[in-house]
Amino acid sequence: MQAWRNYYQIYFNIKQEYKRIKNMKKYYIKNAVKNIGQLVTLKGWVHEIRETSNFLFIILRDSTGKIQLTLKKSESTSNLVDIAKTLHHEDVIEVEGVISKSNIARLGIEMIPYKLNIINRAKHPLMLDVTGKINAELSTILDARFLSLRRDDYYSIFKIQSELVKIIRDYLYQQGFTEIFSPKIIKFATEGGAELFKVQYFDTEAYLAQSPQLYKEMCAGVFEKVFEIGQYYRAEKSHTPYHLSEFLSFDVECAFYTYNDVMDFLESLLKDVISNLYSVSNEYFNKLGVDKINLDYKFERIKYDEIILMLNNYGLKWGDDLTSQYLKIVEEKIGKKFFFIIDWPTQLKPFYTYEHENNNQITKSFDLNYGSLEIASGGERIYKSEDLINKLKKIGLKLENFSIFIKALESGSPPHAGFGLGLSRLLMILTGRKNIKEVVLFPRDVERLIP
RNA sequence: GCCCUGGUAGUUUAGCCCGGUUAGAAUGUGAGGCUGUCACCCUUGCGACCCGGGUUCAAAUCCCGGCCAGGGCGCCA
Numbered sequence: 001m002q003a004w005r006n007y008y009q010i011y012f013n014i015k016q017e018y019k020r021i022k023n024m025k026k027y028y029i030k031n032a033v034k035n036i037g038q039l040v041t042l043k044g045w046v047h048e049i050r051e052t053s054n055f056l057f058i059i060l061r062d063s064t065g066k067i068q069l070t071l072k073k074s075e076s077t078s079n080l081v082d083i084a085k086t087l088h089h090e091d092v093i094e095v096e097g098v099i100s101k102s103n104i105a106r107l108g109i110e111m112i113p114y115k116l117n118i119i120n121r122a123k124h125p126l127m128l129d130v131t132g133k134i135n136a137e138l139s140t141i142l143d144a145r146f147l148s149l150r151r152d153d154y155y156s157i158f159k160i161q162s163e164l165v166k167i168i169r170d171y172l173y174q175q176g177f178t179e180i181f182s183p184k185i186i187k188f189a190t191e192g193g194a195e196l197f198k199v200q201y202f203d204t205e206a207y208l209a210q211s212p213q214l215y216k217e218m219c220a221g222v223f224e225k226v227f228e229i230g231q232y233y234r235a236e237k238s239h240t241p242y243h244l245s246e247f248l249s250f251d252v253e254c255a256f257y258t259y260n261d262v263m264d265f266l267e268s269l270l271k272d273v274i275s276n277l278y279s280v281s282n283e284y285f286n287k288l289g290v291d292k293i294n295l296d297y298k299f300e301r302i303k304y305d306e307i308i309l310m311l312n313n314y315g316l317k318w319g320d321d322l323t324s325q326y327l328k329i330v331e332e333k334i335g336k337k338f339f340f341i342i343d344w345p346t347q348l349k350p351f352y353t354y355e356h357e358n359n360n361q362i363t364k365s366f367d368l369n370y371g372s373l374e375i376a377s378g379g380e381r382i383y384k385s386e387d388l389i390n391k392l393k394k395i396g397l398k399l400e401n402f403s404i405f406i407k408a409l410e411s412g413s414p415p416h417a418g419f420g421l422g423l424s425r426l427l428m429i430l431t432g433r434k435n436i437k438e439v440v441l442f443p444r445d446v447e448r449l450i451p
Numbered sequence: 452g453c454c455c456u457g458g459u460a461g462u463u464u465a466g467c468c469c470g471g472u473u474a475g476a477a478u479g480u481g482a483g484g485c486u487g488u489c490a491c492c493c494u495u496g497c498g499a500c501c502c503g504g505g506u507u508c509a510a511a512u513c514c515c516g517g518c519c520a521g522g523g524c525g526c527c528a
Binding site: 048050051052053054055056057059068070072088089102104105106107124125126127128129131132133134135136137138139140144194195210211213234236237238239240241243321323324325349350351352353377420435447 | 452460461462463464477478479480484485486487488489490491492498519520521522523524525526527528
């Protein structure tokens with residue numbers, strides 16, 4: 001009989017404890033600090049610990065902020081102090097306590113804890129220092145991305161990225177765009193130029209898409225204004241601070257737009273989106289300590305010909321590509337700002353780009369640069385099938401690889417124009433980072449496939 | 452793929468040029484102490500020379516190769 005009673009008691013206790021945990025409201029630190037005098041439960045990570053003879057200070061971090069837990073040893077239960085003394089960086093804990101104002105705590109707010117549970121201990125040593133006191137090299141930061149993201153700076157970068165994408169989406173939806181999702185596994189490596197990744201696709205070979213180009217064009221012939229934000233692939237063995245094997249692209253295509261219309265649109269989109277971003281993500285830009293870029297000017301539209309003239313002392317001749325070394329000179333001359341380079345030579349632009357009616361040597365095309373960094377390129381596309389067929393023949397691409405696309409152009413294709421923008425490059429500019437890998441969560445390059 | 456620079460505790464770094472030290476420091480981590488700390492502080496323990504070969508009595512140090520990293524170039528609808 002006694003045994004049964006004990007079992008019942010144990011069951012009752014467990015049930016009560018379960019109920020307590022289930023009902024306990026977890027506060028995010030951002031909200032908790034507004035509840036002065038309230039008893040709240042916080043869950044998060046041990047960011048820092050400091051101890052003096054009479055006090056134990058724990059900086060608790062969650063996804064919304066940080067708060068100091070202040071334990072006065074003489075006024076806490078010995079159990080609580082004992083548990084708190086075993087804490088380490090990045091242990092996951094749950095703490096109940098009262099939020100109180102403090103003239104001494106640097107944040108002005110602290111929590112006086114009375115109950116503390118360790119949910120999961122972190123195993124030490126950690127792969128890097130999360131508090132940022134000891135900096136880590138980029139390669140360490142990437143190897144330990146799950147930890148480096150807990151640093152204020154990297155956390156801020158990816159919160160900014162998230163807001164940026166949201167603002168772009170909102171902006172485009174508001175303007176009547178349709179969001180599309182094109183396939184990333186494709187049959188033909190058709191666009192020439194860039195090397196593509198081969199993949200085994202059941203019994204046949206396929207490729208990873210380098211862009212949504214032909215798909216967004218086909219969709220623009222229906223929805224008129226479409227966009228896609230997605231990842232694309234190229235198998236170039238590039239070793240530069242602004243190329244990756246897997247990159248994030250923001251693509252737009254609009255029926256009945258000229259390339260000038262698209263440039264107008266892109267310019268106002270960037271101005272609206274970035275100024276909106278600055279107000280929404282202000283705290284993250286402050287944490288990064290990066291200057292906000294000025295957008296209070298008209299983006300110049302400089303002809304490729306004019307750039308060549310500008311660089312005529314540097315051994316560049318008409319028809320040469322504007323590689324980064326030349327663009328750096330351009331940046332020195334016109335400054336670190338946005339500008340378009342327009343009307344590129346036909347041989348430097350992809351086959352689907354329309355040439356000028358009165359001069360087939362140049363195209364209705366543009367790049368958007370920020371200083372020496374190219375962040376977008378676009379133009380007016382060939383929409384008449386006979387023009388495309390002639391072009392494909394001229395540059396030696398196989399017509400049969402494009403048969404479906406040609407059919408699409410023959411099925412009532414409107415004139416259209418669009419662009420592709422390197423979203424991570426834009427994020428680099430906004431966050432003042434010098435290597436694109438810093439602003440990509442888990443970057444892929446020639447050497448890196450992990451994590 | 453080419454050129455330059457580098458690889459030392461978990462992290463960041465000194466030493467390397469001019470070979471022989473107990474390989475130094477910060478941070479971390481273990482123990483103890485300490486005015487409400489806030490990059491706390493103090494004492495003390497722990498923890499490292501990228502891999503392979505060569506030169507030499509002796510290599511973290513010099514030489515060669517490899518791998519990796521950063522920068523520059525090339526490649527790049």
